[in-house]
Each structure stands twice: as structure tokens, then as C-alpha cells.
Amino acid sequence: MATLSLHGVRKSFNNTAVLHGIDLEVADGELVVIVGASGCGKSTLLRIVAGLETPSDGQVVINGRDVTGLEPADRDIAMVFQNYALYPHMSVFGNMAYGLKIRGLPRAEIDRRVRDAAGILGIEPLLDRKPKQLSGGQRQRVAMGRAIVREPALFLFDEPLSNLDAKLRVQMRAEIRRLQRRLGVTSLFVTHDQVEAMTLGDRLVVMNAGRPAQVAPPMEIFARPADTYVAGFIGSPSMNFIPAALDQGNASARLADGTLVPFPEGHRPGSAGQPITLGVRPEHLLPGEGEGEGAIPLAVELIEPLGSETVVHGRAPGGLAITARLPGTFSGSVLPVRLPGAHLHVFDAETGRRLDP
Amino acid sequence: MDGSLATPAPVRDDALLRATRRRRLASRLLAHAALLLGVAIVAFPIWMTLVGSTHDAGTIGRGDVPLLPGSHAAENYATAWNEGGGRTRTTPASVMLWNSLLMAVLIAVGKITISILSAYAVVFFRFPGRMIAFWAIFITLMLPVEVRIIPTFQVIVDLNLGNSWTGLVVPLIASATATLLFRQFFLTIPDEFVEAAKMDGAGPLRFLRDVVLPLSLTNIAALFVILFIYGWNQYLWPLLIINDRSMETIVVGLSKMIGRGDSQNDWNTIMATAVLALLPPVLVVALMQRWFVRGLTETEK
Amino acid sequence: MQKKVFFRGRLLPLVLLAPQLAVTVVFFFWPAGQAILQSTMREDAFGFSREFVGLENFREVLEDPAWVNAALNSFVFSALVAGLALGLALFLAVQADKSLRGATVYRSLLIWPYAVAPAVAAVLWLFLFQPQVGLIGRGLNAIGIAWDYRLNGGQAMTLIVIAAAWKQLAYNFIFFLAGLQSIPASVLEAAAIDGARPTRRFWTVIFPLLSPTTFFLLVVNLTYAFFETFGIIHALTGGGPAKATETLIYKVYVDGVENLNLGQSSAQSVILMIIVIALTAIQFRAVEKKVHY
Numbered sequence: 028m029a030t031l032s033l034h035g036v037r038k039s040f041n042n043t044a045v046l047h048g049i050d051l052e053v054a055d056g057e058l059v060v061i062v063g064a065s066g067c068g069k070s071t072l073l074r075i076v077a078g079l080e081t082p083s084d085g086q087v088v089i090n091g092r093d094v095t096g097l098e099p100a101d102r103d104i105a106m107v108f109q110n111y112a113l114y115p116h117m118s119v120f121g122n123m124a125y126g127l128k129i130r131g132l133p134r135a136e137i138d139r140r141v142r143d144a145a146g147i148l149g150i151e152p153l154l155d156r157k158p159k160q161l162s163g164g165q166r167q168r169v170a171m172g173r174a175i176v177r178e179p180a181l182f183l184f185d186e187p188l189s190n191l192d193a194k195l196r197v198q199m200r201a202e203i204r205r206l207q208r209r210l211g212v213t214s215l216f217v218t219h220d221q222v223e224a225m226t227l228g229d230r231l232v233v234m235n236a237g238r239p240a241q242v243a244p245p246m247e248i249f250a251r252p253a254d255t256y257v258a259g260f261i262g263s264p265s266m267n268f269i270p271a272a273l274d275q276g277n278a279s280a281r282l283a284d285g286t287l288v289p290f291p292e293g294h295r296p297g298s299a300g301q302p303i304t305l306g307v308r309p310e311h312l313l314p315g316e317g318e319g320e321g322a323i324p325l326a327v328e329l330i331e332p333l334g335s336e337t338v339v340h341g342r343a344p345g346g347l348a349i350t351a352r353l354p355g356t357f358s359g360s361v362l363p364v365r366l367p368g369a370h371l372h373v374f375d376a377e378t379g380r381r382l383d384p
Numbered sequence: 385m386d387g388s389l390a391t392p393a394p395v396r397d398d399a400l401l402r403a404t405r406r407r408r409l410a411s412r413l414l415a416h417a418a419l420l421l422g423v424a425i426v427a428f429p430i431w432m433t434l435v436g437s438t439h440d441a442g443t444i445g446r447g448d449v450p451l452l453p454g455s456h457a458a459e460n461y462a463t464a465w466n467e468g469g470g471r472t473r474t475t476p477a478s479v480m481l482w483n484s485l486l487m488a489v490l491i492a493v494g495k496i497t498i499s500i501l502s503a504y505a506v507v508f509f510r511f512p513g514r515m516i517a518f519w520a521i522f523i524t525l526m527l528p529v530e531v532r533i534i535p536t537f538q539v540i541v542d543l544n545l546g547n548s549w550t551g552l553v554v555p556l557i558a559s560a561t562a563t564l565l566f567r568q569f570f571l572t573i574p575d576e577f578v579e580a581a582k583m584d585g586a587g588p589l590r591f592l593r594d595v596v597l598p599l600s601l602t603n604i605a606a607l608f609v610i611l612f613i614y615g616w617n618q619y620l621w622p623l624l625i626i627n628d629r630s631m632e633t634i635v636v637g638l639s640k641m642i643g644r645g646d647s648q649n650d651w652n653t654i655m656a657t658a659v660l661a662l663l664p665p666v667l668v669v670a671l672m673q674r675w676f677v678r679g680l681t682e683t684e685k
Numbered sequence: 686m687q688k689k690v691f692f693r694g695r696l697l698p699l700v701l702l703a704p705q706l707a708v709t710v711v712f713f714f715w716p717a718g719q720a721i722l723q724s725t726m727r728e729d730a731f732g733f734s735r736e737f738v739g740l741e742n743f744r745e746v747l748e749d750p751a752w753v754n755a756a757l758n759s760f761v762f763s764a765l766v767a768g769l770a771l772g773l774a775l776f777l778a779v780q781a782d783k784s785l786r787g788a789t790v791y792r793s794l795l796i797w798p799y800a801v802a803p804a805v806a807a808v809l810w811l812f813l814f815q816p817q818v819g820l821i822g823r824g825l826n827a828i829g830i831a832w833d834y835r836l837n838g839g840q841a842m843t844l845i846v847i848a849a850a851w852k853q854l855a856y857n858f859i860f861f862l863a864g865l866q867s868i869p870a871s872v873l874e875a876a877a878i879d880g881a882r883p884t885r886r887f888w889t890v891i892f893p894l895l896s897p898t899t900f901f902l903l904v905v906n907l908t909y910a911f912f913e914t915f916g917i918i919h920a921l922t923g924g925g926p927a928k929a930t931e932t933l934i935y936k937v938y939v940d941g942v943e944n945l946n947l948g949q950s951s952a953q954s955v956i957l958m959i960i961v962i963a964l965t966a967i968q969f970r971a972v973e974k975k976v977h978y
Contacts, residue, residue: 079579079690100585112576116598125594126584173580411883415780416787422777423794426854429809432820436812447823502705505698510691517702524713530912530934531957534941534950535716535723543711555712558705575690588692617802619916624942635802639920642808644835651818658808665800673793680799680856681863 029090029103029180029213030055031076036085038071045071047237048085058207058214060228064260065219067234070185073217077183078102090180100129105174106183110190111166113158113173119145120154123173137176144175147206164195171203175210182207182214188223200226221261225249233257251372255379258306258372264338264350267312269305269366270376273297280305280373283345291368293384297375303382306372309338309352315363322363325349332356430662436655437461444651456652464656474641477660480634484616485664487552487633491615492608494557500600503566504592508578524560529621537624547628556621562607569603570596606679609672613665634661717958723951742952751928752936752953759932762846763910769850770906771899774857779887781858782865792862799855803848804916810848811921834922838929841922845930848921849914857902864898865891904968911960933957 031053038046046068053059061069074080076087078099087095094102105126113122120141127137145151148168158166167187174182184203188196204227207214218224224231225245233240233248233256241253252258258266271280271288277297279289288305297303315322325341337357340350351364373382436444439454468474505511506518529536536555545551573596581591597604622633632640638661641654669676727738746752781791798806816822816833825832834841868891876890892899915934918924924931924939931939937957941950 077579077583079582098585099579099582104583106579106583108576108580110574110576112574112580114577114580114595116595125586129585129590412783415783418780419777419787419791422773422780423791426795426798426851429806429813429851432813433809444818447817449818449820451820498704498708501701505701507688508692509694509698511695511698514698517706520709520714521705524709527713527717527958528908528912528961530915531954531961532713532716532720534937534947534954535719536712537941538719539712539716554708558708558713563705571688575688578688578690578692588694588697591692613800617800617805617916619802619804619919620938623919635804635916638808639804639916642811642920644923651812654808655812658805658812662801662805662809665802666797669797669800670793673796677792677796677859677863680859 031090031181031213031215032086032088033072033076034086034088036072036075036087037083038068038075038080039083045237046075046082049239051232051239051242053213053215055213056211057229058204058216058227059230059232060216060218060224061232061234062218062221062224062228062260063234068237069217069219069234072234073183073185073215076181076215077104077106103180104183105177105179105181106185107170107174107187109186111158111170111187113166113169115158118155118157119150119161119169119172122158122169123176126173126177140176140178141172144172147175147209148172163191164199167191167195167199171206175206180213182212184214184216184218186218187216188218189220196223203227221263225261233260235260251381251383252306253381255304255306255374258374258381262308264309264352266306266308266372267349268374269307269343269347269349271303271305273299273301273303280371288366288371289368290371290373290384295373295382295384297382302376304374304376304379305366306374307366308370309350311367311370312349312351313365313367314351314353315365322365323349325351325362325364327360327362330357433655433658436651437659439652441650441652444655445648457656460652460656461660463650464653464660468637468641468653468657474637475629475632477634477637477657479630480632480637480657481660481664483631484633484635484661486549487618487622488612488615488665490549490553491556491618492611494553495559495562495611496604496607498557499559499562500566500597500604503563503570504596506563507567507570508588508591521558521560521563524558529556533620533624540625546625547631549631552622552625552631556615556618559611562611565603565607566600569600573599602675602678605672606675608679609668609676610679612668616665720951720954720958723947724955727948738948742948743956746949746952746956749949751931752933754928755931755933755936758842758928758930759911759934762842762849762914762930762932763907765842765846766849766853766910766914767903767906769846770853770857771902773850774854774902775861775895775899777854778858778861778865779891781862788862788866792859795858796855798852799859801852802916803852803914804920806848806852807845807917807920810844810851814844836926838926841926841930845914845917845921848917849910852917853906853909857906860898860902861895864895868894901968904964908961908964911964912957933960 031051033049033051036046036049037044049072051059061072063069071080075082078087078094078097082095085095086093089102089104099106114125117125123141123144124137127140132140141154142151145154148171150165150168150172153161153165153169158169161169170187187203188199191199200223203216216227218227228245230242230244231248232242235256241248241257243251243253248257248261252261252266255268259268269282271282273279273295274281274287275289277294277299279287280303281287282305295303323343325339325343327339327341329340331338331340335354337353337355338350339353339357339362340348341362343349349364351362374380375382432449435451435453436449437460438457439449440456440460443449443454464477466476466478468476468480502517502521506514540546540551540555543551545554577595578591581595586594617635618633619635619639622636626632626636634657638654638657641657642649724742725737725739726735727742728735777791777795781788801809811819813819814822814832814834816826816835822832831837832840834844872890872894873886876886881889911932912934914932915938918930918932918935919938922930924935933953934957937950937953940946940953944950
């Protein structure tokens with residue numbers, strides 16, 4: 028039973044602001060993923076929660092207790108590090124037991140907890156081994172085990188999967204998710220990998236330059252990105268952005284060549300003729316036949332066949348790069364595409380904010 | 385399948401091949417010959433010392449040192465061990481060996497201990513004066529004991545530490561080299577270990593004991609070999625500091641036995657003492673060669 | 686290079702540093718300061734009064750023919766020891782490097798003189814070169830060479846050079862072998878395919894790649910010959926005959942301990958410190974170069 032609240036957390040290094048006032052509420056048992064490009068401040072945020080960095084301003088509250096000034100050891104948290112940080116001279120058992128020994132738990136209790144955790148993770152046969160005798164996935168499990176035995180209020184994960192190969196990463200991702208559900212421990216998970224974020228999180232915090240650009244469940248972020256940064260960051264290949272302007276009483280977008288694209292969902296707020304950015308995911312572009320009304324003829328530059336579908340990179344007549352994702356296969360030098368009405372994302376061209384009807 | 389279609393047999397330049405083989409063989413033979421000669425040069429003085437320690441004083445004094453060991457080994461070593469040698473009755477080798485051992489171990493352990501502590505402070509803490517402390521230690525690299533020997537001796541006299549183990553050992557245990565080595569090694573310990581320790585609730589001393597020291601064991605072993613030899617081989621400092629015969633170290637004692645190198649010396653006892661003096665450090669190097677080579681090449685980086 | 690993660694606390698690190706700093710201050714800075722101070726003072730014969738004389742002691746030292754003689758001896762001695770010990774060690778290391786398996790065996794057989802104290806090395810060689818007792822000393826006399834290092838300065842110098850180089854050989858060999866073995870095989874293979882024969886390969890590829898090691902060893906050998914060979918000289922020749930083997934460090938000892946001329950001895954110490962500092966500075970430049978290599 029634990030909650031985490033961050034109130035106005037700021038951090039500056041040598042007068043350079045890294046975090047600009049973060050507010051976040053994590054509910055009991057929830058897994059929140061902080062995702063963003065490198066340098067966005069996500070790791071700093073996690074380390075502030077852990078107590079490894081001191082915030083310049085703001086509060087960290089765990090379970091209603093203000094822990095801002097406390098040592099990591101006094102925060103009732105556990106952390107899984109990117110490189111696992113397993114002590115190389117201690118056995119797996121020793122690594123998992125170390126924190127408990129320092130806390131002075133009775134030997135029998137330590138033994139019970141380590142064996143329980145090892146059982147959950149399926150690493151009982153490895154307890155006597157040294158870290159260097161383990162594979163990457165096994166080390167990952169031990170690092171998890173070290174966190175689990177502490178029975179903490181809060182789990183912190185600092186890009187724990189980034190040192191694994193692609194296949195193992197997918198497997199461990201599912202395992203972490205299952206484990207977190209089973210133990211019901213409130214967790215904060217940092218990653219730069221959007222797929223990891225989407226598949227793991229109950230909610231995501233998409234960070235951009237020290238600010239949370241959007242905090243929402245994964246599908247909401249995918250379906251209704253709050254701004255062009257989030258829209259471009261989540262989804263692969265990235266969303267296409269097309270410059271346009273509001274027209275017809277804000278009921279349509281006028282593209283550079285004069286084509287009008289109506290908004291079936293209704294009027295957008297804004298002044299007449301205001302510049303906007305249209306966002307279209309590659310899979311939502313409609314492949315057209317011939318040169319019909321509103322079709323954009325893409326000059327094909329690169330075709331990436333993925334088996335069941337094909338990604339086509341091309342250029343619109345104005346020189347704008349557009350990516351389309353088509354079912355099946357494709358060949359040819361020109362691909363006419365049409366903008367769909369239903370899956371259009373409309374952003375203010377100046378602020379990048381989403382414009383909803 | 386058809387033999388007639390097979391490619392023609394490759395042309396072989398037998399002369400060139402033979403020449404190449406000959407050259408390679410010659411090069412290897414030369415290498416081994418040179419190395420064996422080198423080993424012989426290195427070993428010869430020691431061999432003659434061993435031989436010298438097994439003959440009676442008369443044989444050597446006449447200048448008839450044979451190339452092979454004689455039959456007086458037991459009595460020579462017994463004399464050296466129990467009484468000391470030479471016309472100027474010196475300290476028994478047993479006492480001097482013990483003194484040397486004590487000095488070498490104290491110096492090595494002392495140097496390692498204070499170097500680990502100071503390197504740990506400099507690497508794992510941020511505190512005011514850190515860089516000053518670091519440079520103060522670092523600069524001592526430039527002042528080997530031989531250079532500052534007279535003023536340091538005066539300090540010992542002022543502190544009334546002459547003829548004492550403290551005066552003999554303590555001035556030699558400050559070590560910039562060892563501190564730099566440990567600093568270098570500590571810097572390679574990942575930050576995450578410190579963070580994990582903080583998570584585990586381990587304080588700095590606990591982290592030092594449970595994580596840093598176990599990880600440093602190989603470095604400590606390597607350094608111990610080097611420093612043990614350094615300590616054992618000290619000469620000028622003990623020569624100045626120690627007047628008390630009962631505290632004489634074997635290296636200094638041995639050179640005192642020789643005097644001016646007269647032919648009437650008890651060469652047999654002197655050679656037995658020389659063997660005893662070089663045996664412990666040579667054994668340490670031979671038995672711990674792996675650590676030794678590593679320690680050497682790493683301390684000097 | 687620095688860590689990004691630290692423990693908190695101000696007192697504990699100072700406590701940890703205290704022993705090292707105490708030894709350093711009491712036995713390094715204090716004596717060094719004393720030496721500098723004394724080098725500008727002159728005491729009367731009974732130690733009753735002292736007066737400030739500025740650089741007078743330095744002038745006297747530098748003009749003293751005995752000091753110039755010692756400086757010259759140091760120079761000759763160091764150059765000979767370094768040249769002999771480096772050249773021989775490099776030759777042996779190259780030979781040992783030819784066969785990988787043999788290399789470690791030969792290393793084991795060659796490295797142990799490192800463990801022998803300089804003064805003990807002196808005794809070993811003395812036993813060979815003693816004119817009446819030593820195998821080689823007698824042999825030389827037998828074939829008509831008047832060998833007595835106690836009378837002939839050149840012979841005395843030869844003997845201490847042999848003993849000092851013999852001891853240093855092992856050290857140089859270890860470093861040269863390590864240096865040779867760290868040259869990437871691909872570089873040598875490329876040179877071989879380019880058609881460079883072994884000798885040419887050595888001078889055009891291996892030796893240049895080894896030059897950081899060589900330079901480093903050169904400085905170490907000079908430092909060794911200058912300062913650490915006191916035991917050899919003290920045990921073998923006592924600086925004689927007629928000061929033919931008196932080096933700078935030996936003269937500091939003689940003037941300070943035997944002649945009790947503190948002002949001049951201190952001035953000599955200060956000059957030596959300057960030499961060491963110069964050597965160390967050169968060494969650090971070399972190490973830096975090695976890092977960037």
C-alpha cells in the first residue's frame with residue numbers, strides 16, 4: 028500500500044535547469060513509465076525520487092510521508108539499475124541479502140525472503156553463483172530479486188532492460204509486468220524506448236526538455252497526443268506532419284497547394300487562416316488510385332518491406348517528406364495518398380499544442 | 385571427377401622455401417641462445433654466492449673458489465644464523481632477518497593502509513580542501529627519501545625517534561604512488577555500486593569494508609609484493625636511523641660485514657648471510673610472480 | 686576523471702586522510718622546508734649561531750670542484766647504467782617475444798634480480814671481482830690485467846655500473862616485454878604483408894611503437910641510477926678510490942653525516958630536489974603522451 032506524490036520538483040545543475048517543476052501522483056499499485064529522449068531529465072527525476080539527487084525545489088512524498096531530505100535507505104524504496112550494480116565479489120544470495128543484513132534482520136528471515144524471491148524469479152539454482160557466472164537475463168533477475176526481498180513501498184527501475192538483447196528484452200518486459208501485477212508494488216519505470224513504455228505502463232509520463240509533455244494512459248497518448256512532440260515521439264514510424272491553415276470557418280484545413288481537408292469531428296478553435304500542423308500516422312494514410320481530388324502523389328524514395336506490411340518513404344510535390352505504412356506489398360515509383368478525415372490530428376503550428384473540436 | 389581436367393600441380397619454389405625455413409630456424413636458435421646467455425649472466429653472481437656459502441673460509445681466502453658447491457654449507461649457515469660473521473662480530477642473521485621482515489611488513493602494511501584510507505576519502509567524498517589534500521600527497525612523489533635524507537634525519541632526532549621502529553618505519557610509509565594507484569582503481573568502481581549501497585543502507589565505512597576492500601584484493605596483493613621488496617631493500621634510512629645492533633637489518637648488516645672488502649674476511653659466512661638476505665624477497669617475487677608483474681606495471685602507469 | 690556519486694560527510698574524509706597527511710607534513714614538508722631554510726643559513730663550527738647568507742651556499746656548492754666532480758660522476762654513471770640496462774633488456778625482451786610460450790618462462794628466469802637489494806647486489810658482484818678472492822678478479826689479474834677496483838677509479842666505476850645495471854635489467858625486461866606483447870598482432874601482420882623483413886620491421890614498426898615505454902624507462906632508469914644506487918656505492922667503493930665513484934647523493938650523505946656541514950649539505954639536497962622534480966615532470970609529460978598514443 029503506497030502512493031507517490033511529487034510537488035513542484037525542480038532541479039538545476041550549475042544554473043542549468045534540468046527539471047522545471049514536476050507534479051505527479053502515482054496511485055497505489057500503479058506502474059508509471061517515464062519516457063523521453065536522452066537528456067530530457069527522466070533519470071534525474073527518478074534519482075530524485077530515490078534520494079540519490081537532491082531537488083533544488085519541491086517535495087517528494089511517499090505514502091504521505093515527506094521524504095525529500097531523507098537518505099535513500101530511509102525511504103522504503105528499492106531500485107533496479109541499468110547495469111544491475113551487482114557486487115561482483117558476492118554470490119547471488121549475498122547480493123540479495125546484503126541490504127537486509129545491514130538492516131539487521133534475523134538470519135532466518137533473510138534466508139526466507141531471499142528464497143521466496145528466488146522462487147518467484149526462478150533463480151533458486153543460481154543462489155551460490157557469482158554475478159559473472161550469470162547470463163544477462165539471469166543478472167537482470169537477480170537485480171530484480173535484490174529489490175523484491177526488501178519488500179519496499181516503491182520500486183524504481185532505471186532503464187533496466189537496455190543492456191539486454193532484443194529478444195530477451197521482450198521476454199523480461201513481460202516478466203516485469205507480470206511480477207509487478209502479482210506483487211502489486213507501486214512502481215516508477217524510466218526508459219527511452221517507446222515500445223517498452225507503451226507495453227509496460229498503466230500510465231506514461233512523456234518528458235520533453237525537463238517538462239512532462241503529457242501524462243496519460245498509453246492508448247490515450249497514442250490516440251490523442253497533447254502536442255507535436257508527443258505525437259512524433261510515440262508511434263513507429265513517426266507521425267507525418269503537414270503544414271496547413273484553418274479555413275472555411277475553422278471547419279477545414281487548407282494545404283499549401285490549396286487542397287481543402289474537412290474536419291469531420293467539427294470546428295477547431297482558432298482565428299481564421301491561422302497556421303496549423305496536420306498530423307497523420309503513416310498507417311492512416313489512404314493509398315489512392317490515380318490523380319483524384321485531394322490525392323498527394325508521393326515520389327517514392329525508399330521501400331521497406333516488413334513482410335505483412337510495407338513502409339514507403341516518399342516526397343510530396345512541395346518537397347515534404349511523407350512516410351506511409353501499407354498492408355501487403357508495394358512496388359512502383361509513385362504512390363498517391365489521400366489524407367483520412369477520421370484520424371487527423373490538428374496542432375497549433377506555433378505552440379505545437381493539440382487543437383480539439 | 386575426371387583426372388585429366390584437374391588443375392596443374394602448383395609450382396613450388398623449393399629453394400626459397402628452404403631459405404625461409406632456414407632463416408626462421410636460425411632466428412629462433414639465436415633467440416634462445418641469447419636468452420640463455422642472459423639467464424646465465426643474471427644467475428651467475430647468485431650461483432657463485434651459493435657456491436661461496438658452502439666452502440670454508442680458507443678455500444675462499446686462498447682465492448681457490450671452485451665452481452661447484454662444497455661441503456661446509458651446514459656450518460657456514462649455522463654460524464651466520466647464530467653468531468653473525470666476519471672478524472668484526474656482527475649481529476646474528478636470525479636477528480637481522482627478523483628485523484628486516486618486521487620492517488618490510490610494517491612498511492608495506494602501513495603504506496597500503498594509509499593509502500587506501502586517503503584514496504577512499506579523495507575519491508568517494510566531496511569536501512572542502514579535497515584538492516589541497518590530494519596535491520599535498522601527490523607532490524611527495526617528487527621527494528624520494530634519499531633526496532631529503534639529512535633534514536628528515538634531523539626531524540627524527542628532534543622528535544627523539546632515533547633507534548626506534550617508529551622512526552625507522554613511519555617516515556617511509558607515506559606513499560603517493562600507492563595512493564594514486566588506489567585512486568585510479570577506485571575510480572573504476574561504478575557509481576551504481578555506491579548508489580546500490582545507499583539503497584541498501586550501507587554507510588561509507590561499511591561500503592569500504594564490504595565492497596571496496598574485497599574488490600581491491602588483487603591490487604592489494606600486487607602492491608604488497610612491490611612494497612615488501614621496497615621495504616626489505618631499504619638501506620640508507622636504516623643505516624642512518626639505527627645504531628642499536630639488535631635492530632640491525634640484514635641488508636645493512638651484510639654490507640657492514642664486508643668492511644672494505646678484504647680478502648681475509650670470513651667470506652663463507654658473508655656469502656651465507658648474503659643468500660639469507662636475498663632469499664625472502666626473491667621467494668616473494670618467484671611465488672607471487674603474477675601479482676608482482678601486475679603490481680609493477682600498474683603502479684608505474 | 687571524477688566520480689559523480691559521493692557519500693555525504695565532511696569530518697569522516699578528513700579523519701581518513703589524517704594519517705597520510707600527518708606523515709606527509711611531518712616527514713616531507715617539514716624536512717623539505719628545513720632543507721630550503723638551512724640552505725640559506727650558515728652555522729658556526731659549534732652550532733651556536735646562525736646567519737642568513739642567501740644563495741651563498743649554492744654558489745659555494747656549484748663552484749666546489751668536489752661537487753662538480755660528483756655531478757660528473759653521477760652523469761657518467763647514470764648514462765652508463767641506463768644505456769646498458771635498457772639496451773640489454775630490450776634485446777632480451779625482443780628475443781623472448783619471438784615465442785609466446787617461452788616468453789613467460791624466460792620472464793620467470795630473468796625477473797628475480799629485481800628483488801635483490803642494491804647493497805646485496807653489490808656484495809654479489811664484489812665476491813666475483815674481489816682481486817684476491819673473486820673468480821673474475823683473480824682471472825683478470827692472472828691474464829695480466831692489473832685489476833683492483835680499490836685502487837683504480839675507472840675499474841671502480843665499471844664495477845658499480847655492472848652491479849647497478851644487473852639489478853635494473855629485470856625491471857626493464859618486464860616493461861619491454863609487456864610493451865612488446867601489447868603491440869597489436871595486426872600491426873605486425875600488416876608490416877609483414879607489406880614485405881618488411883624482421884629487422885626492418887623492428888626498426889620501422891616495433892621500436893617506434895615502443896618509444897613511449899622506452900622513454901618512460903629511460904626516466905625511471907636515470908632516477909634509479911641517481912638516487913637508489915646509494916647502497917651499491919656505499920657497500921662497494923665508499924665513493925672511492927679518491928672520490929672516483931662519489932655521486933651527488935653520496936656526497937650529500939658524506940657532507941651531512943660525516944662532515945656535518947649542514948648548510949652545504951642542505952643546498953645540495955635542494956639542488957637534488959630540483960633535479961627530481963624536473964625528472965618527474967618529464968616523466969608525467971611522457972605518461973600523458975603514452976595515454977594519447
